[in-house]
Every structure is written in structure tokens, then in C-alpha cells.
Amino acid sequence: xxxxxxxxxxxxxxxxxxxxxxxxxxxxxxxxxxxxxxxxxxxxxxxxxxxxxxxxxxxxxxxxxxxxxxxxxxxxxxxxxxxxxxxxxxxxxxxxxxxxxxxxxxxxxxxxxxxxxxxxxxxxxxxxxxxxxxxxxxxxxxxxxxxxxxxxxxxxxxxxxxxxxxxxxxxxxxxxxxxxxxxxxxxxxxxxxxxxxxxxxxxxxxxxxxxxxxxxxxxxxxxxxxxxxxxxxxxxxxxxxxxxxxxxxxxxxxxxxxxxxx
Amino acid sequence: xxxxxxxxxxxxxxxxxxxxxxxxxxxxxxxxxxxxxxxxxxxxxxxxxxxxxxxxxxxxxxxxxxxxxxxxxxxxxxxxxxxxxxxxxxxxxxxxxxxxxxxxxxxxxxxxxxxxxxxxxxxxxxxxxxxxxxxxxxxxxxxxxxxxxxxxxxxxxxxxxxxxxxxxxxxxxxxxxxxxxxxxxxxxxxxxxxxxxxxxxxxxxxxxxxxxxxxxxxxxxxxxxxxxxxxxxxxxxxxxxxxxxxxxxxxxxxxxxxxxxxxxxxxxxxxxxxxxxxxxxxxxxxxxxxxxxxxxxxxxxxxxxxxxxxxxxxxxxxxxxxxxxxxxxxxxxxxxxxxxxxxxxxxxxxxxxxxxxxxxxxxxxxxxxxxxxx
Numbered sequence: 022x023x024x025x026x027x028x029x030x031x032x033x034x035x036x037x038x039x040x041x042x043x044x045x046x047x048x049x050x051x052x053x054x055x056x057x058x059x060x061x062x063x064x065x066x067x068x069x070x071x072x073x074x075x076x077x078x079x080x081x082x083x084x085x086x087x088x089x090x091x092x093x094x095x096x097x098x099x100x101x102x103x104x105x106x107x108x109x110x111x112x113x114x115x116x117x118x119x120x121x122x123x124x125x126x127x128x129x130x131x132x133x134x135x136x137x138x139x140x141x142x143x144x145x146x147x148x149x150x151x152x153x154x155x156x157x158x159x160x161x162x163x164x165x166x167x168x169x170x171x172x173x174x175x176x177x178x179x180x181x182x183x184x185x186x187x188x189x190x191x192x193x194x195x196x197x198x199x200x201x202x203x204x205x206x207x208x209x210x211x212x213x214x215x216x217x218x219x220x221x222x223x224x225x226x227x228x229x230x231x232x233x234x235x236x237x238x239x240x241x242x243x244x245x246x247x248x249x250x251x252x253x254x255x256x257x258x259x260x261x262x263x264x265x266x267x268x269x270x271x272x273x274x275x276x277x278x279x280x281x282x283x
Numbered sequence: 284x285x286x287x288x289x290x291x292x293x294x295x296x297x298x299x300x301x302x303x304x305x306x307x308x309x310x311x312x313x314x315x316x317x318x319x320x321x322x323x324x325x326x327x328x329x330x331x332x333x334x335x336x337x338x339x340x341x342x343x344x345x346x347x348x349x350x351x352x353x354x355x356x357x358x359x360x361x362x363x364x365x366x367x368x369x370x371x372x373x374x375x376x377x378x379x380x381x382x383x384x385x386x387x388x389x390x391x392x393x394x395x396x397x398x399x400x401x402x403x404x405x406x407x408x409x410x411x412x413x414x415x416x417x418x419x420x421x422x423x424x425x426x427x428x429x430x431x432x433x434x435x436x437x438x439x440x441x442x443x444x445x446x447x448x449x450x451x452x453x454x455x456x457x458x459x460x461x462x463x464x465x466x467x468x469x470x471x472x473x474x475x476x477x478x479x480x481x482x483x484x485x486x487x488x489x490x491x492x493x494x495x496x497x498x499x500x501x502x503x504x505x506x507x508x509x510x511x512x513x514x515x516x517x518x519x520x521x522x523x524x525x526x527x528x529x530x531x532x533x534x535x536x537x538x539x540x541x542x543x544x545x546x547x548x549x550x551x552x553x554x555x556x557x558x559x560x561x562x563x564x565x566x567x568x569x570x571x572x573x574x575x576x577x578x579x580x581x582x583x584x585x586x587x588x589x590x591x592x593x594x595x596x597x598x599x600x601x602x603x604x605x606x607x608x609x610x611x612x613x614x615x616x617x618x619x620x621x622x623x624x625x626x627x628x629x630x631x632x633x634x635x636x637x638x639x640x641x642x643x644x645x646x647x648x649x650x651x652x653x654x655x656x657x
Binding site: 217220227230231234235241242243244245246247256259260262263274275276277 | 440
């Protein structure tokens with residue numbers, strides 16, 4: 022992998038300014054972060070070795086300004102769509118972690134012409150709370166994110182910023198754990214989707230993967246062994262390998278390729 | 284209590300021990316092999332009429348001590364020869380095999396038998412890893428990952444892929460699925476504490492074989508129970524199976540004589556060639572993760588081989604004697620190990636098949652009525 026360096030900039034959109042990290046070259050790809058906020062994982066770096074990766078910070082996260090007109094997950098989807106139209110020549114692949122997967126699904130519903138392929142990593146928004154009860158204590162909940170302790174990224178953000186991130190998240194999701202409206206429209210999604218679930222995930226139930234696999238007309242569900250919820254950090258090599266193969270070969274990724282001749 | 288009739292399907296015709304591993308197969312005579320399979324399958328089917336709850340088979344490679352390279356083939360034959368007895372595959376050597384294939388074959392057996400499969404998954408004994416050219420160091424990791432794939436293959440309602448350390452599949456959706464829901468009963472073996480703790484991680488029975496010391500066996504079972512409880516399960520005596528080489532005859536003297544001859548052939552001829560292969564794997568790899576486990580494995584085999592029949596009975600290694608004596612031995616196992624399931628290996632070495640059948644019928648008529656309610 023070549024050395025990846027991200028440039029940071031603010032992109033002016035109709036609702037306000039969007040902070041974006043960009044690296045790499047090739048086909049445009051938008052990486053949408055999880056509820057933990059924007060973090061550069063080994064997967065993002067691997068993607069940037071093959072794609073032009075844009076990693077926006079959803080408004081309000083990590084101290085960025087919220088946009089007055091962007092208050093819901095669907096609004097975030099419209100904002101991402103506007104970014105793709107403006108900065109990606111009108112089409113990009115989307116890789117979304119958790120919250121980002123939820124936003125990506127709504128982009129695919131509302132703006133099908135802007136999306137190439139869709140990768141959903143343990144997506145939020147389709148979680149029945151009766152299937153997996155989460156501990157009320159935030160520290161206990163955070164422990165459930167990772168299966169590989171050694172791969173937990175060092176937290177450099179101030180506690181207040183993390184607390185503000187959690188508040189912003191609640192503002193967007195408005196108490197919804199299971200987005201019935203989205204489920205009703207999954208069948209409209211034209212993009213081919215790769216659904217990744219951590220085999221050891223204790224936050225998102227397996228049912229979420231089943232709902233998406235059954236509902237998305239062109240989709241593939243894959244479990245990442247050794248990963249809990251934070252797939253990109255627990256198993257960066259396994260995750261990047263399958264995501265890159267899917268993005269590169271589309272449905273042909275089902276077929277194993279022979280190793281190059283020595 | 285519950286009882287399983289187990290058959291190792293040995294080759295009975297060797298005049299002398301093979302000198303090295305793998306045993307050369309020049310002495311194998313296919314026509315005699317056909318006769319043996321027919322006899323053995325008939326004996327196994329007879330277990331149903333003798334009151335056994337399970338009939339069991341397992342998997343071994345490159346050896347005259349077992350002609351079962353794939354116990355699922357034996358299980359398939361049993362689906363057509365039996366009506367109600369559980370078919371216990373004890374089991375497939377999971378780290379050596381394609382887990383999707385194992386999930387498929389077990390599902391076929393469960394559906395073909397009307398939901399009678401007991402699905403055994405074993406790591407196997409060390410020399411099998413040479414036979415299938417799999418690194419012994421990877422055995423535990425392969426076992427854990429493959430088990431997770433199989434459980435999903437049996438229960439997932441949608442096609443799924445798997446991106447793992449040892450296995451990668453882009454799409455799995457087996458046909459048929461098992462008949463039993465959520466899946467067939469699972470059994471895994473444990474010969475040491477490390478294995479017992481591993482088994483406790485899964486919704487599985489634990490099986491112990493080749494007991495050389497009852498107190499050691501009890502500590503292994505305790506390790507399983509502790510691990511299972513730590514993983515949120517409440518195991519019962521029904522979840523513990525103990526394997527015993529078994530000979531039942533009209534008198535103690537007759538049984539001991541039959542057993543002594545059979546074990547002499549088993550240990551002195553059939554089991555001899557793989558000792559070198561076992562030693563290489565144990566000494567040169569990390570097949571056994573816990574310190575001392577490899578030494579214990581080798582010592583256990585040597586200990587059993589060096590003991591007289593009476594010493595093996597006393598140690599709790601075998602069931603041997605008249606029906607009245609075997610009843611006492613079973614009660615002792617039940618009390619000491621807390622196991623509610625005994626797996627009886629009744630075809631030992633070159634033991635005459637007539638003696639095996641006689642022992643099975645003595646079990647039905649005179650042993651089972653005394654121990655069923657324990």
C-alpha cells in the first residue's frame with residue numbers, strides 16, 4: 022500500500038459547509054462514518070489506495086456546525102447526494118459504517134442515479150431493541166464495539182466532544198431504532214449492495230442482515246470472522262479485502278480468482 | 284441413563300504390526316473388506332433391537348484400526364437399516380474438512396433419518412493432520428471458525444458469505460437444512476482441560492474417551508461444566524458422555540479373556556504404526572496448547588496399553604465382565620463422573636463378531652434393565 026495522506030477542506034453546500042477528508046485517486050467513493058464520528062481506519066486507507074475517497078464529517082459531529090435544514094437521517098442522505106453531484110461528477114460508490122450505512126441506504130432510495138455500489142458495514146437503523154438489549158451505561162456499551170482490544174483506536178478527542186457527538190446522533194435519529202419507512206422501500210434500491218456483519222457483533226442483531234439481504238434486490242451478506250461491531254478496526258485486512266474485491270468486480274466477486282502465476 | 288453402541292470397524296486380518304506410519308495397504312483384501320463392512324453394518328443396525336439409544340461411528344485415516352474414512356457414509360447406510368435409534372457421528376474431523384461440506388452432509392443425514400442425527404465434531408488425534416496435510420498448529424482455530432460457519436449454515440434464513448482466517452466463502456445456502464431445529468444435537472470430544480473448556484463455549488455435549496484415571500476425567504468434566512456455565516448454559520448429566528471399551532460375557536472370566544486377546548491385537552498390532560506420527564506432531568507442533576497436555580496424551584496411551592484388564596477395570600478405563608459386574612461398573616461411572624451417557628465401543632481389535640453380538644444381547648437383557656433409571 023502506498024502512503025496515504027488526506028487533505029482536509031470545507032465544501033460549500035446549499036445547507037451549509039461540509040468538512041471533508043479526501044485521499045487517493047480513481048473512481049469516487051464516499052465513506053460515511055459511524056455514530057462514533059469520523060475516524061481514519063486501515064480500511065479507509067486501503068480504499069484510498071484504489072479509489073478517490075471522500076470522508077465527510079456529518080454536520081454537528083466532531084465540533085462541526087450543524088445545518089439548520091438538516092435534521093433527519095433522510096436529510097443527511099440529501100446532503101450526501103448533493104455532495105456527490107457537486108464533487109464526484111454525479112456518481113460514487115458508498116461505504117457506510119453503522120450510522121453511515123443507514124444514511125447510505127436512504128441515499129440509494131432517494132437518489133438512485135448517484136450511487137454505483139453500496140457497502141453497508143453493520144448498518145444502523147434496522148435494529149429491533151428486543152433482540153439485543155444494550156447496557157444503559159455508556160462505558161459498558163462502548164466495550165461491546167470491539168472484539169480485538171489491540172486494534173481499538175486511541176481516542177484523541179475531548180470527552181466533551183464525544184458527549185456532543187452522542188447528542189448530535191440522538192438529534193438525527195429522533196428515537197428511531199427501527200426505520201420502518203426504510204424497510205418499505207428497500208426493494209426500490211437499484212444499487213448492488215454488500216452487507217457486512219461482524220460475526221461477533223453484540224450491538225446489531227443478525228436479523229438486520231437478514232432483513233437487508235431479503236429486501237435489497239441485488240445484495241450479498243457476509244460475516245466478518247473475528248469482528249464485533251467496529252468491523253473496520255477489528256478486522257481491517259479481511260474487511261478491506263472483501264470490500265475492494267466487491268467494488269472492483271461487482272457480482273463477479275462471487276467467483277474466486279486464481280492466484281497470479283509465480 | 285443413555286447408551287450408545289459404537290463400532291470402530293477395524294481390519295482384523297493382520298498377522299503382524301506394520302512397522303511405520305502410514306501402514307502399508309498391501310495386506311488389505313477388498314473382498315474381505317466387503318464382508319467386514321456387511322457384518323459391521325449389520326451389527327450396528329442390531330444395536331436398535333438391543334435397546335441402545337445411539338449407534339455411533341467416527342472418522343480415521345490411513346489406518347487398519349478403523350475402516351471409516353468418512354463416518355457419514357456409515358451413517359447414510361444406517362438411515363436405511365434402522366428406524367428409531369439416533370445416529371451419532373462421533374464425529375467428523377472438522378479442522379481437516381470443508382465445513383460447508385460437513386454442514387451439508389450432516390443435514391442430509393438428519394433429513395434422511397427423520398431427525399435422528401447427533402452431530403459430532405472432533406479435532407481428531409494428531410497423526411490425522413499428517414494424512415490430510417493440515418498444520419496441527421491451526422487445529423483449534425480451524426475448529427472454532429468451522430463450527431461457527433456450520434451453525435450459521437444450519438440456521439441462517441438468508442444466503443450468507445464468510446470472510447475468515449481459514450475459510451472464505453462468498454455465498455452459502457445449503458439444501459437441505461437439518462430437520463431438527465434449531466439444529467441437531469452437537470457433541471465434541473475433550474481429552475484434556477483445554478479441550479473441555481473449548482467445548483464449553485458451544486451449545487454442545489462433551490465426550491471423553493480412553494479414561495486412564497477417574498479423578499483426571501472428573502477434573503476435565505468439571506472444566507467443561509465451568510466453561511459452559513461461564514458461557515450462559517446450564518449443562519446437565521445428559522450433556523456428558525463417557526466412552527468405554529466394553530466386553531460383556533456370561534462370566535467375568537470369559538469377558539476378561541475375550542477382552543485381553545482383543546486389546547492385545549488392538550494395541551500391539553493395529554495401533555502401533557501411528558505412534559511415531561503422533562510423537563512427531565506432538566513434539567514438533569503446538570497441537571496441544573497447554574503445557575503438559577501432549578505428554579499426558581502420549582502417557583495416557585502408554586498407560587492403558589501397559590495395564591492388565593483388571594487394572595483397566597479398576598481405573599475406570601473399560602467395562603468388562605458379566606452383566607452383574609458391568610452394572611456395578613456403570614453405577615460407579617455414573618456416581619464418580621456424573622455422566623448420564625456411556626458410549627460403548629464393543630468391537631475391539633479382532634474380537635469375534637459372535638462375542639460382540641452376545642455382549643449386545645446381554646446388555647439388552649441383563650444390564651440395561653438395571654441401569655436405565657440411574
